[in-house]
Amino acid sequence: MFASALLITISLGAFVLWEVIGMYMRNQVLIGLASVVANEAEFAARLADYKEKRQDQNIRLIPVWKIFLVVTVSTAVVAYFVMLTAFVHGLWLTVCGP
Secondary structure, three states, rough: OHHHHHHHHHHHHHHHHHHHHHHHHHHHHHHHHHHHHHOOOOHHHHHHHHHHHHHHHHHHHHHHHHHHHHHHHHHHHHHHEEEHHHHHHHHHHHHHHO
């Protein structure tokens, strides 16, 4: 059961870390968007530049997202199977005896 707890902790930690990074990124996006709409005279040009920068940033984050996804999902799935086998083993011992 220690292995299952460790794997769930890693999975949850990776998920929370990614969400904190995402929260920071969304905050930066909103701050940047506020500066874009502040000047109406150059709105179209600044919005196009802003859109291009955000797209480049999102493209750069795809590999990082894939790493977090693999770590989070794989550790959670392995932890699930560890708990499932522990449950089946306990059920087997209860029904059939040691």
